[in-house]
Amino acid sequence: MENKGKKEGFSSSLGVFFATLSGAIGLGNIWKFPYVTGANGGAAFILIYFIFVLLLGIPLMLSEFYIGRSTKRNPFGSIGAIEESNYHNFKFNFLNKIRKSGIFKLIGWLGVTTAAFIMFYYSAVAGWVYEYLFKAIKGDFSPLKNLTGEEAVKFTSDTFNNSVNGTYTPMIWQLVVLIVVSIVLVAGVKNGIEKVTKVLMPLFLLLILLCDIRSLTLSKAGEGLSFLFTPDFSKVTAGTLLTALGLAFFKLALAMGILIVYSNYYKKDTNLMGNSVKVAISDTVISLMAGVAIFPVVFEFGISPSSGPSLLFKSIPLAFAQLPFGNGLLAIFFLLTAIAATTAMISLVEAPVRMFMEEFNMSRIKSVGITSTIIFIIGAITVHPKSIFGAVLIGNKNFFDLFGFLTDNVMMPFAALLTAIFIGYFIKKDSFKQELTNYGQLNKNVKYLPYLRVCLRYIIPILITVIFLNSIGVFN
Structure with missing residues (x-):
């Protein structure tokens, strides 16, 4: 178990990859990306999405990797830990004053707060998944085989409504999720996060592959694959571009503190560029594999x-x-699906856990206990329909929707914008290059520096502004 005075790390490059990938993998890979891909032009959409990943996703991932690995600090304290020698000294003193004002410390503060806000409602959704897994194992869905039409639809709707709207059951399953996640995190980085993700990620891939094989044997498999993969550029509209841009931002665990924390645990010889590309590609492939498992059956x-x-x-x-x-x-x-939800939760919870350990000098077990308790209490009294504040509306939004709105539309875009400006303008080019090349051990990565600088300085601020304006309805 890791104590408050010792910083653990991942023991292997495979551990680095699976842990980082587990932060990007989540329910969105299953219930959003495949459908959005099929509805927006199939392979045409995938191409557009990858362009935005190159322009926005990978540069921001590398920026967070730089902050995390170079400082070895939690998101909250990472910016303040960057040594003065790594900063530009501007001729215009007001720029130096902006940097010293502490505004860029918001990158870490927003990251940890975003992770917390997401966990309040994501832990509830993960609880639904756990309950459905339990129901499936018990055979509770067996009656569906003998139902057709409206009866079958009513059965699934009633089952879902009963799960979500229960008085105590949703909270119990939310607690089960947090207990599972806490057990993993208490074990530490190497013996907890790394060991578990090295088992769960391959198992996750194996299970998807089994579902894919079964789906491909169905008579309508061709229709499902056509929906998912056939390139249809006639479906590509301005809305499609905005959707692809949004996914490239939200799908890679950016601006949540996750990547800063996990890169704390990277070794000095970890190839940051290679890891970011592998994670981005693997995340997309897994989403498409989920689509192959789902849509042939649906059709x-x-x-x-x-x-x-x-x-x-x-x-x-x-x-x-x-x-x-x-x-x-x-x-x-x-x-x-439960594996995807669990690994995502592990990544999210680790951000505030690390903050409590370093900023308040707590042991890991105490930090995990406090974090999980806060998540459970706030989540339990706000996001469930029958909870104490479940019916409270703020700006026509209940707390479940409000937490999602604030994280997706305000906090994450602002944190990402600050990150791009901070790394692009205020951090010396040579400092960024040292981390990118592992202090000269990976000089092949130098060739990517001009592309990254252009993206961080010019392209990403524009794209993030577009994401924000779209989120508040300017383009509707």
Whole structure:
């Protein structure tokens, strides 16, 4: 177990990769990216998405890697730990005053706060997934095999509503999620996060592959694959570009403190550029594999493709239950979904855990206990419909929606904008180059520096501004 006086690290490059990938993988890979891809032009959308990943995702990932590995500090204290020699000394003194004002410390503060806000509602959703896994194992979806039409739809809708709107059950499952995550985090970085993600990520891939193989044997597999992959540039509109841009930003665990924390644990010889590219590509491939598992089944039974909770908790049980051995397949599917939710939660919780350990000199076990307790209490009394504040509306939003709105539309874009400006303008080029090349050990990475500088200084501020304006409805 890691104590407050010792900083652990990942023991291998494979551990680095799986842990970082686990921060990017989440429910969005299953219930959002595949549908959005199919609905917006298939392969055409994937191409556009990758362009935005290159322009925005990878440069921001590397910026957070720089902050985390160079300082070995939690997001909250990382900016203040950067040595003075790494900064530009501007001729215009007001720029030096801006940097010294402490505004860029908001990068870490917003990251930790964003992680906390997301956990308040994400832990509840993860609880729904755990409950559905339990139901699938028990065979609670077996009646669907004998139901058709409106009866089947009503069964899945009632099941979901009962799970979400229960008085105590949603909170119990939320607590179960946090207990599982806490057990992993108490074990530390090497013996907890790394060991668990090195097991769960390959298992996750194996389970998706099993579901893919089964889906590809269905008679409507061609329709599902066509929906997902056929390039259709006629569907590419301004809205498609905005959707691809938003996904490139939100899908890679940017601006949540996760990447700063995990890069704390990177060794000096970790190839930051190589790791960022591998994570970005793997995250996309996994999303598409999830689509291959889902949409042939959905089309097989004439269910309209959808996204979000409706896809995961209604359409998928409805479709999978009709297959031979459907209960077993449904259990496998919700197991892989539970893995995605769990690894995402591990990454999110670690950000404030590390902050408590370093800023308040706490042991890991105490930090994990305090963090998980705060998440559970605030989440339990706000995000569930029948909780104390579940019916409270602020600006026509309940707390579940409000937490999501603040993180997605305000906090994350602002933190990302500050990060791009900070690394692009205020950090010396040579300082960034040293981390990118592992102090001269990976000189092949020098060739990427001009591209990264252009993106951070000019392209990303524009793209983040577009994301923000789109989020507040300017382009609607």
